[in-house]
Amino acid sequence: MLGQPAEGRNTRWARRAVLGVVVAVAVVTMVRYFVWWDVGARCVIGMRPSLVGYDNTTIKRALATLQSGSPEDYRKVCAHVATINPNPSCGGFGGGCFWHSEGNRGRASIDVSTEHGLIWTVAIIVHETCHAIQYHEGRPPWFDLEHECYGEDDRILRALVQFE
Numbered sequence: 001m002l003g004q005p006a007e008g009r010n011t012r013w014a015r016r017a018v019l020g021v022v023v024a025v026a027v028v029t030m031v032r033y034f035v036w037w038d039v040g041a042r043c044v045i046g047m048r049p050s051l052v053g054y055d056n057t058t059i060k061r062a063l064a065t066l067q068s069g070s071p072e073d074y075r076k077v078c079a080h081v082a083t084i085n086p087n088p089s090c091g092g093f094g095g096g097c098f099w100h101s102e103g104n105r106g107r108a109s110i111d112v113s114t115e116h117g118l119i120w121t122v123a124i125i126v127h128e129t130c131h132a133i134q135y136h137e138g139r140p141p142w143f144d145l146e147h148e149c150y151g152e153d154d155r156i157l158r159a160l161v162q163f164e
């Protein structure tokens with residue numbers, strides 16, 4: 001006989017349904033908290049889990065602010081940044097960080113503190129993206145790397161303050 005007992009079939013379906021729900025919840029959670037996914041702009045940026053309790057949604061709101069408030073900066077972030085780490089490291093609290101390392105030769109990973117709120121988070125993203133661009137494009141040895149990037153975050157801060 002080829003037919004299976006009805007009970008076994010139901011159990012299997014139930015298991016599959018439960019597994020499906022678990023996978024769906026996991027994917028939704030992943031995308032909700034750990035991925036910025038802009039289908040239209042083909043922009044996908046990963047976010048590391050925040051270890052200090054600040055919510056990754058601040059990073060997402062910052063990206064959304066750039067997307068609408070300064071499309072040119074947003075395009076640069078999408079082109080040069082693959083991962084945002086919301087945990088403060090070398091920049092300490094209130095800052096950000098970009099590492100000149102082999103792993104950042106492609107789209108880079110930047111560290112961005114979110115504890116000073118949305119506007120500062122936007123400014124730090126722009127500042128660290130500026131460093132990623134410098135690293136990707138190269139700058140002459142005497143070039144003042146910080147000066148250029150402070151100029152960038154200053155510009156975006158002024159733009160956003162006017163914008164609000």
Ligand SMILES: [Zn+2]
Binds near residue numbers: 127146149
């Ligand atoms: Zn800097």
